[in-house]
Amino acid sequence: MKKLIILLAVILLVIIVVIFSGKDSRTSVSETAVGIAWNCDSDDEIRLSDIADTVSLLPLETTKQSLIGEVSKLVSGKDAFYILDKNYMSGIFVFKSQTGQFVCRIGKVGNGPGEYNRIDDFSLDENQQVIYALCDKNKIITYTLSGDLVAEQTLPFFASAMEFWNETFYFVVNDKDNSNLIVTDKNLKVVSSYFPNSEYGNKQRVLVHPFQKTENGVYYRRFLDNNMYKINQKGELSLAYKIDLGANSFSLDEAKSLTLEEMKEKLKSSRCHIKYFTENSQYALIVFHDNNIPYLSVYDKREGTSKTSSLELPIDNFLGMEYVLPEYVSSNDEFIVVVAPEQANELASKVDMPHVSEDSNPVLYILHAKK
Numbered sequence: 001m002k003k004l005i006i007l008l009a010v011i012l013l014v015i016i017v018v019i020f021s022g023k024d025s026r027t028s029v030s031e032t033a034v035g036i037a038w039n040c041d042s043d044d045e046i047r048l049s050d051i052a053d054t055v056s057l058l059p060l061e062t063t064k065q066s067l068i069g070e071v072s073k074l075v076s077g078k079d080a081f082y083i084l085d086k087n088y089m090s091g092i093f094v095f096k097s098q099t100g101q102f103v104c105r106i107g108k109v110g111n112g113p114g115e116y117n118r119i120d121d122f123s124l125d126e127n128q129q130v131i132y133a134l135c136d137k138n139k140i141i142t143y144t145l146s147g148d149l150v151a152e153q154t155l156p157f158f159a160s161a162m163e164f165w166n167e168t169f170y171f172v173v174n175d176k177d178n179s180n181l182i183v184t185d186k187n188l189k190v191v192s193s194y195f196p197n198s199e200y201g202n203k204q205r206v207l208v209h210p211f212q213k214t215e216n217g218v219y220y221r222r223f224l225d226n227n228m229y230k231i232n233q234k235g236e237l238s239l240a241y242k243i244d245l246g247a248n249s250f251s252l253d254e255a256k257s258l259t260l261e262e263m264k265e266k267l268k269s270s271r272c273h274i275k276y277f278t279e280n281s282q283y284a285l286i287v288f289h290d291n292n293i294p295y296l297s298v299y300d301k302r303e304g305t306s307k308t309s310s311l312e313l314p315i316d317n318f319l320g321m322e323y324v325l326p327e328y329v330s331s332n333d334e335f336i337v338v339v340a341p342e343q344a345n346e347l348a349s350k351v352d353m354p355h356v357s358e359d360s361n362p363v364l365y366i367l368h369a370k371k
Contacts, residue, residue, distance in 0.1 A: 038242065038299050041245065042308050045313075046309040047315055047316075048316050051370065055368065057365055059364075068362070070087060074364075075123075076331040077124055082106075084119060097331075106143050114143070121134040121160075122134065130144060131144075138155045140155065167185065172210045177197070180222050195222060199256065207222070207223060226242075226243045226274065241284065249270060249271045268292050270290075271288065278327060278329055280335065280369060282300070283335075285298055297309075318350075319347045321337075321339070341357065
């Protein structure tokens, strides 16, 4: 009798664990949101004046302490730009957003407390006045906005990208035995996970910017999935944009049956691979490839219409810059293009900007939002 009671108790405990584990670990996309239909199957004329009223160039101050090799990620705060250079200087560099003046560097390479070999990604939390940095793919280091160490936590998995919003972490994980999107609480306890990487086999690719944080959620996307998803603070995933690349499109469902070499050939001859996504309050932009040529598509959120054009065509009717990539958005709702110094000098005569040397920091081309 005693053994029976113990057995029943164990069974009840298992049932409770399963029930509550199911509640804490969501794995499916919410069906309550159907997503905005975004048709990219067109050949239109796009001009920067479609999405901006005016433009300006902002050189980033160049000193021995502020020199960066590339802009791996840019986040706009209330009065500063936070720029990650992960491949050359391996740090986060802070510049005043009005003047481009250098403020400080956050993060240091080393083996001591708060140090790392490489910063993979970061997220700005101005409410708590901290920065969360994903370092060496398996730890989160928290710094103040002036670069002082606050805390260091170890991840239970390896991640290539991260974002933080409303007390919740979001991670992209490329391990084939894990899910691509993992959501945790502030203590790194897994809340939910989505999209098993096993779907890709050996055909997975790491995206440049899989996340974009907004005031009311975090956008997420993955390789060859022609949808844009949005995650709320409960870790729930819903479809935000359903993107139609046209008759010659190529998606993950088709890639599953191909070998790696077959997929590479298909990528060269299809409309596919959404490489960039960014959005302000008025417009959403994506860059994808058509027969290896980059295309830009602009979705007008107020009108519910879209335009699509090759980036090889002249779209900059302000300064005449070639291959304009609005990669980031400022806190003032402005799209931001990162420009190399030598290219910026070609544009400088058209705006009030002095020439910069070729070994200077990049220049920010700011597209001021339409009113």
